[in-house]
Amino acid sequence: MPTKTIVSCAITGAIHTPTMSDALPINPEMIAEQAIEAAQAGATILHLHARNPKNGAPSVDPEHFRYFLARIRAETDAIVNISTGGSISMGIEERIAPAAEFSPEMCSMNMGSLNFSLHPLADRYENFKEDWEEPFLRGSENAIFRNTFQDIAKVAKTLGEEHQVKFEHECYDVGHLYNLDFCLKQGMFKAPIFLQFVMGILGGIAAEVENLVFMKRTADKLFGSNYHWSVIGAGNQQMRMATVAAQMGGHVRVGLEDSLFIEHRKLATSNAQQVRRVREILERQGNQIATPDEARKMLDLKGGDRVKF
Ligand code: KMH
Ligand code: ZN
Numbered sequence: 001m002p003t004k005t006i007v008s009c010a011i012t013g014a015i016h017t018p019t020m021s022d023a024l025p026i027n028p029e030m031i032a033e034q035a036i037e038a039a040q041a042g043a044t045i046l047h048l049h050a051r052n053p054k055n056g057a058p059s060v061d062p063e064h065f066r067y068f069l070a071r072i073r074a075e076t077d078a079i080v081n082i083s084t085g086g087s088i089s090m091g092i093e094e095r096i097a098p099a100a101e102f103s104p105e106m107c108s109m110n111m112g113s114l115n116f117s118l119h120p121l122a123d124r125y126e127n128f129k130e131d132w133e134e135p136f137l138r139g140s141e142n143a144i145f146r147n148t149f150q151d152i153a154k155v156a157k158t159l160g161e162e163h164q165v166k167f168e169h170e171c172y173d174v175g176h177l178y179n180l181d182f183c184l185k186q187g188m189f190k191a192p193i194f195l196q197f198v199m200g201i202l203g204g205i206a207a208e209v210e211n212l213v214f215m216k217r218t219a220d221k222l223f224g225s226n227y228h229w230s231v232i233g234a235g236n237q238q239m240r241m242a243t244v245a246a247q248m249g250g251h252v253r254v255g256l257e258d259s260l261f262i263e264h265r266k267l268a269t270s271n272a273q274q275v276r277r278v279r280e281i282l283e284r285q286g287n288q289i290a291t292p293d294e295a296r297k298m299l300d301l302k303g304g305d306r307v308k309f
Contacts, residue, residue, distance in 0.1 A: 004290035005282055006251035006298070008168070008196075008230060009043035009275050011035050012051060013257025014058035014087035015118060017133040019125050021260045021267050026056030032068040037272040038255070039076035042279045044295045045106065046072060047081045047168065047255065050098065055130045058087035060094050062101040069102055069309035077292045079301065080309075081106035081168055084155050088116045088143050092151040099159050103308040105301045107159050108196075109152065109167035111176035111183075115203035116145035145203075149179070156188040164302045168230075170196045172204030174218050181222045191226040194299055195219060196253060199241060200234035207237035209244055216248060228298060234258045242278050246287045254278050 011034055012025045025031040028050070035046045050064035051057065065082070072080060082104045086095035099107045122137035159165040167189065171177050183189060197215045200207030205215070212231065219229060230251035233241025238259035242252035254274040262268040262277060279289055296303065 003288075004294050004298075005246050005287045006044045006228070006230065006290045006295045007042060007275060007278060007282075008045040008047050008081070008251070008253040008255070009035075009038040009271050010047035010253060010255035010257030011038065011049075011271050013049050013083075013255070014085065015257060016260055017128070017130070017137065018056040019127070019129045019133055020121070021256070023267065023269050024256050024260065025271075026051045027053040028064060028067040032071040034271045035068065035072050035078075036075045037270060038275045039072070039078035041272040041275040042289050043078060043275045044290050044292050045079040045081050046076075047083060047108065047253070047257065049083045049086070049257065055132060057130070057132050057136070060086045060090060060098055062098045065098045065102060066309070073304075073307070073309055077304065079106055079292050079295060079304070080104045080307065081108065083108045084159070085110050085145075085170070088140055088145040092146075092154055096155055096158055099165065100163070101308070103163040103306070104165065105296070105304060105307060106168055106299075107155070107165045108170055109155055110145065110147040110170045111152065112172065112179045113144055113146050113148060114172050116143070117141055117202040120202065149183070152179070152183060153188065156183070160189060164306070166194065166299055166301050168194055168196050170198050171215070172198045172201055174205065174215060177215065177218050177222055184223075190300075192298070192300060193223065193227045195227060195229040196232060197229060198232045198234070200232075200237045207233040207241050212241065212244060212248070216250070232258050236261055236264060238274070239263070239278060239281065243281050243285070246282050247285065252278055252282070
């Protein structure tokens with residue numbers, strides 16, 4: 001069992017679109033406000049994507065990160081984790097540009113290619129606020145979220161070696177754990193590693209307790225004891241998977257990136273509301289939330305004073 005539970009909060013991501021919820025942050029000011037509020041509510045790590053302020057579309061332009069990174073650093077002590085996932089059809093060079101510019105303590109690292117499909121979401125809405133939303137969602141039916149071994153090696157070299165970034169290794173299926181094992185044997189990453197089991201994305205493993213147990217058992221077999229793990233339950237499974245994961249000794253990730261809900265069919269009003277809810281669940285069952293400094297020690301991070309924003 002880890003002594004303390006790390007709560008990651010993924011503020012906006014690149015799955016949901018402005019039509020789906022008024023609470024979804026779609027410009028730098030909203031991202032800053034909600035990230036700061038999430039940190040005040042107890043989030044240990046803030047997982048961050050950017051949006052184009054003109055239309056709320058996912059963006060990897062470093063200029064769309066600059067304002068909110070500076071405000072988050074000035075107003076919180078949370079660990080900043082910059083996504084290298086960008087959005088599903090973007091290339092790896094553009095996806096790593098923000099992290100290479102701002103050199104955060106952590107970045108996401110997607111451990112394999114997959115069908116990452118959002119197209120069923122398009123059928124839930126008749127009208128969209130922005131022109132890009134419907135083609136973006138429907139187009140994902142024929143898209144591959146590409147993360148080849150060469151892409152992974154590129155991220156490891158550019159961000160791990162050159163910026164001493166620690167990775168949130170996002171694993172969407174059991175095979176991705178074997179990809180990570182291969183990369184570790186090539187010497188790409190330093191222990192302790194931080195795994196994020198991503199469950200419930202169409203194209204990846206389903207958010208079911210049996211699958212979580214299997215992912216954990218496989219990780220134990222491959223990585224022994226020198227690793228930390230966390231869970232994302234996408235959509236309605238967010239709180240349920242977080243509850244079970246924390247009971248099993250794992251860490252948890254919440255946030256509007258992966259679920260717009262606070263409970264069944266009820267939209268969350270903010271990222272902080274989800275952080276407060278998961279915190280309440282965890283504390284009631286005896287888990288204690290890790291502070292950013294406690295997580296820095298657990299994950300052996302370079303430190304909040306060695307970032308470039
Ligand atoms: N929203 C997650 C399922 C990344 O940022 O690198 C995927 C994600 C990818 O978080
Ligand atoms: Zn993300």
